[in-house]
Amino acid sequence: MTLASGQKKDKLDRLSELAAVRDDEQGVSLWRDAFRRLRRNPAAIVGAAILLLFVLVAIVGPFLVPYDPAAQIGVQQGVVRSGAGIIPGPSSDHWLGYDHQGRDEFSRLIAGSRQTLIVGVVSTVIGLTVGVLLGGLSGAAAGLGGRWGRWVDNVLMRIVDMLLSVPSLLLAVSFAAILGPSPATVMIAVGAVSVPVFARLLRGSMIAQANRDYVLAATSLGVGRGRIAISHVVPNSLAPVIVQATLTLATAIIEVAALSFLGLGSQVLGQPEWGLMLAEAQRYLGVRPALAIYPAVAIIITAFGFTLLGEAMREALDPKLRK
Amino acid sequence: MALLDVEDLSVTFRRRGQRTVHAVDGVSFSVDAGEVVALVGESGCGKSVTSLALMGLLPRRGAQVGGSANFDGTELLALDQRSMRDIRGKDVAMIFQDPLSSLNPVIPIGIQVTEVLVRHRGMSGDAARKEAANLLDRVGIPDPRRRLKEYPHQLSGGMRQRALIAIAVACQPRLLIADEPTTALDVTIQAQILELLKELVRDSNTALIMITHDLGVVAGMCDMINVLYAGRVVESARRKELFAAPRHPYTVGLLRSIPRLDVGRGEKLTPIRGSVRDVLPWSEGCAFAPRCDRRIDASIGEPPPMVPTHTGHSYRCVNPVPVEEKA
Numbered sequence: 001m002t003l004a005s006g007q008k009k010d011k012l013d014r015l016s017e018l019a020a021v022r023d024d025e026q027g028v029s030l031w032r033d034a035f036r037r038l039r040r041n042p043a044a045i046v047g048a049a050i051l052l053l054f055v056l057v058a059i060v061g062p063f064l065v066p067y068d069p070a071a072q073i074g075v076q077q078g079v080v081r082s083g084a085g086i087i088p089g090p091s092s093d094h095w096l097g098y099d100h101q102g103r104d105e106f107s108r109l110i111a112g113s114r115q116t117l118i119v120g121v122v123s124t125v126i127g128l129t130v131g132v133l134l135g136g137l138s139g140a141a142a143g144l145g146g147r148w149g150r151w152v153d154n155v156l157m158r159i160v161d162m163l164l165s166v167p168s169l170l171l172a173v174s175f176a177a178i179l180g181p182s183p184a185t186v187m188i189a190v191g192a193v194s195v196p197v198f199a200r201l202l203r204g205s206m207i208a209q210a211n212r213d214y215v216l217a218a219t220s221l222g223v224g225r226g227r228i229a230i231s232h233v234v235p236n237s238l239a240p241v242i243v244q245a246t247l248t249l250a251t252a253i254i255e256v257a258a259l260s261f262l263g264l265g266s267q268v269l270g271q272p273e274w275g276l277m278l279a280e281a282q283r284y285l286g287v288r289p290a291l292a293i294y295p296a297v298a299i300i301i302t303a304f305g306f307t308l309l310g311e312a313m314r315e316a317l318d319p320k321l322r323k
Numbered sequence: 324m325a326l327l328d329v330e331d332l333s334v335t336f337r338r339r340g341q342r343t344v345h346a347v348d349g350v351s352f353s354v355d356a357g358e359v360v361a362l363v364g365e366s367g368c369g370k371s372v373t374s375l376a377l378m379g380l381l382p383r384r385g386a387q388v389g390g391s392a393n394f395d396g397t398e399l400l401a402l403d404q405r406s407m408r409d410i411r412g413k414d415v416a417m418i419f420q421d422p423l424s425s426l427n428p429v430i431p432i433g434i435q436v437t438e439v440l441v442r443h444r445g446m447s448g449d450a451a452r453k454e455a456a457n458l459l460d461r462v463g464i465p466d467p468r469r470r471l472k473e474y475p476h477q478l479s480g481g482m483r484q485r486a487l488i489a490i491a492v493a494c495q496p497r498l499l500i501a502d503e504p505t506t507a508l509d510v511t512i513q514a515q516i517l518e519l520l521k522e523l524v525r526d527s528n529t530a531l532i533m534i535t536h537d538l539g540v541v542a543g544m545c546d547m548i549n550v551l552y553a554g555r556v557v558e559s560a561r562r563k564e565l566f567a568a569p570r571h572p573y574t575v576g577l578l579r580s581i582p583r584l585d586v587g588r589g590e591k592l593t594p595i596r597g598s599v600r601d602v603l604p605w606s607e608g609c610a611f612a613p614r615c616d617r618r619i620d621a622s623i624g625e626p627p628p629m630v631p632t633h634t635g636h637s638y639r640c641v642n643p644v645p646v647e648e649k650a
Contacts, residue, residue, distance in 0.1 A: 213424035220378055220419075221412030221439045221490065231438075235429045 034239075034316040041315065047308030054302050057110060058117040065107035067094075069272045074102025087288045099277070099291055100284050109294055112272035116302070119187055119265075120253040126191030127252075128245050131198025134160060139203040139237070140229035143210025157203070164196040172255060176264035186265045190255045194248045201244055205237035212236075239317040246310035250303040257299050274299050325353035326530050327377075327498055332390035332400075333554075334369070334376050346372040348554035348605055349390070352547075356497065357528040359521075361541045363577070364551035367599040370534045373551075374500045376400070377532075378417055379407045394498065413443040416491040420503040422483035426475040432459075432486050433471030436493060443494045458489040462519060481512035485519065492523055499524070500532045505540060517544055538581055542566060550574050553602045553610035556629070560636040570636070570643040572617045609640070617642045 038044045067073060074080030074094075080087055080102035089097040096105035134156055142153035163171065175189035209215065210233055218228050259265050260275025274295040281292035334347040347369040354360045362370040375381050376388050377399060392399040394415065402410070411417075419425040427435060436455040440446045446454060452471065459467035462485040475483055484504065491499060501520065505513035521544050524531045533545055541548055541562070548565045550558040550573065558571040569575045576595040597614040608623035609615070615622065621641040631637040 213419060213421060214427045216380060217417075217419055217425040217487070218427070218438075219411070220380060220417040222408045222410070222442055223412070223438060224408060224442075227438075231434075232427050232430070236427065 034313070037316040038312055041312045043308045044312030044316070047305045047310075047312060050301060050305030051309060054113060054305060055117065058113040061110040062114055065104075065110050067104035067107045069103060069107040069111040071104075072102040073104060074098035076102070082284065082287070085287045087284060087291070089288065089290065096294055097288070097290070100280060105291065105294060108272040108277060109274075109298060112274045112277060112295070113298070113302075115183070115271065115273045116253055116256065116275075116299075119183060119190070119256045120249055123187040123190035123252045123256065124194065124245055124249050126187060127194030127248065128198055128241070130191070131195045132202055132241065134195065135199035135202030135241075136206070136229075136234060138199065139206025139210075140225075140233070142203065143207045143233065144215075144225045144229055153203075156199075160196045160199045163192065164200070168193040169255065169258060172259055173262065173264065176259060181264045183265060186256055186259045189259060189264075190252050193255065194252065197244060197248065198241055202234075202237055202241050205240055206233050209233045209236045240314075243310055243314040243317060246306055246313055250306035250310065253299060253303050253306070257295075326356045326395055327354040327532075328391075328393040329353065329373075329377070330391045330393070332373060332376060332392060333388070334372050334381065335387040335389070336385055337387060338385055345554055345604075347376065350549075350551065350554070350556055351390075352549045352556065352559065354498065354530045354532060354547075356530050357524065358547065359524060359531045359533055359545045361533045361535060361545035361548045362551055363535060363538065363541055363548060365536060365599050368551040369554040370536075370551050371502055374417065374502050374532065374534055377500065378411060378415065379404075409443075412439050412491075412496070413494045414496055415498045415500065416494070416496040418484075418488055418491045418499065418501040418504045421507045422480065422487045423475060423507075425487055426483060428475055431472050431474055432478070436471070436486070436490050439490055439493045454493075455489075458493055459486065462486070462489045462492075462523075463515075464489070480508050481515060484508060484512075484516050488516070488519065488523070492527075492529075495527055496529065498530045498532070500534070502534045503536070504533075505537070506535075513540075520544070538577060550577070553599070553605065555605060555610070555639065557611065557640070558636075558638040559629075560638075561634075564634060564636050568636075568646045570638040570646070571611075571640045572615050572642075572644055573611050574638075575644050576614075617644065 062069075072080075074088070080098045080100070082100040082102075087098055087100055088094075091097065094104050094106065096109065099105050099108060138153045138156040138160075141149040141156070143149075145152060166174075172186075172189035172193050175192055176185045179185040179188065206229075215228060215232060218232055223232075256265070257275030257278060260273050261279040263279065265273060265276060277295040278292055278299075281288075281295070284291055330351050332347055332350045333345065336344040336346055350369070350373055352360060352362075362373060364370050372381070376386075377392055379399065379402065381388065388400055390400065394410075397410070399407075399410070399415075426432070433452065433455055436458060437446070437451040440451045440454055444454075455471055456467040459470055464470050464482055464485050470478070470482070470486075475486075478486065484507075488504075499520075504520065505516050508516060517540060520531065520533075523529060533540065535541060545562055548558075548560060548562055549556045550565075550571065552573050558565065558569065558574045560569075565574065566578070569578060573595070576593070579593040580595060582592060595614055596616075601613045602610040603612055603623070604610070605626045608625065609618075609627045612618045612622040617640075619642045621627075627639050627641045629637050629639045630643070
């Protein structure tokens, strides 16, 4: 009898242990749950791998390049005479050949990744910060605000609408034109373009959350509106914004390249930057089209990586697709 | 004097271009400390709107609240937002129907419990966490320290409702409003939750307004019962009296639509004809008349008054069900 009950107790203990393990496997939060689903998605893995490589190259690459990316080695050695249409292609010493000024193309491509990463990330962070502030304020005002809420929301959103109504590249170019060409200009311009997207997204998401039961429940406990907005509504509304940030990084990199291409970016002579390299290469398309292809491919792959990861995150965080 | 005295409460929803809706049309009832009062009725009879109006949670745009609600000397309906916020959660707290959607999905339970402690009891850090664990323990959640770190989706439905109750009773409110607290739960869990509520009310002398459509819930725990129809109280009585001698045909209809064991298997339940939408405006007679079998000429024309009896039982009917004719 005692033996039997002892065995039974053992079994119960083991069962509850199993249950506890399963409980832990279930993950703790929305984010951990999303991360788990992300790891199972091949697109996310590929995207993350591309980005990891890109970030790695951007950080350590410039220290490891075989040649100084600004040194006109080819011209000094007399190998490159672009005026005469002589730009040698790949060789064992220069993997991707020289550019039109006799600089090592491979070194420039590697060194350029850092500039691209910095400008892309900083501009996205600028857009994200301003967008979240505007959208958050607007969403809180519209969803929870009292008498003045709708008014505040209207004013903020009309400003955002004005930004949104101008084509993004045109907006960026006008910003760059006002502030004068420099990398900072490019970052601000590209960031400004993404502000309305983030603001609209967060606002919409917050208004949807403001009608949820837990907001009513928090209100019924006497929690203030400000605290409800910050600690209840915003955390529940951020997922789509974070996904959008990843996707925006891809666009930002392309836009940064476009602005550099238009000559609004870095004015430091010889500083490698993918968009600028593309711009310079177009004059020699007839001689060496590869010079345009290298930076273009680099831009495409990077943007592709961000897009893959962003889309995968969208799927992982979308509650409707959750099983 | 009662703890809460609701007098002639009315809520009207106005929308431009749409018919105005009288969701609550002159509801009066009172609740004493330690008493459990039920508001019973079908969907759309105004019971939830009544509770939201008492808590000041109706949207100010479009909803007009009239009448009075005296809570221990304070007129709830006249309070400004700031004073109302101080009362909510501290003196009057609410338990909602769906515990999953009433808890914030991305914040651990612990923070949601401590939030109200910080807000109303001025606790902070460790003290609040300790008290939160105590509260979870008190509402019967095992291993409260671990549960504090968990998210709502990791708890079962019953646990979630217990957590919600813990939050509601965190500041020892004098009045609890439970809006269908067991509707989203399994039957076995329902019984546990009701038992828990009964215990809390008994131990701390809290008044409880129980909003439900389930007469089973009412039979189990309520002292005083108010049956609502189309925004008005149609019958009000102490529990025993209402179940023993219902007078209003609507109450009788509600009681008849409960399945019973002592009725033969072949016998059908008697539903009430029509739906809540088949109402007459109270100004033109008894709102229940279109669905009523006992309708007489006097039912239509002018609103039936509330008829009091000497036992405190009152009903709003011109042709009440005789006492002998039990349901």
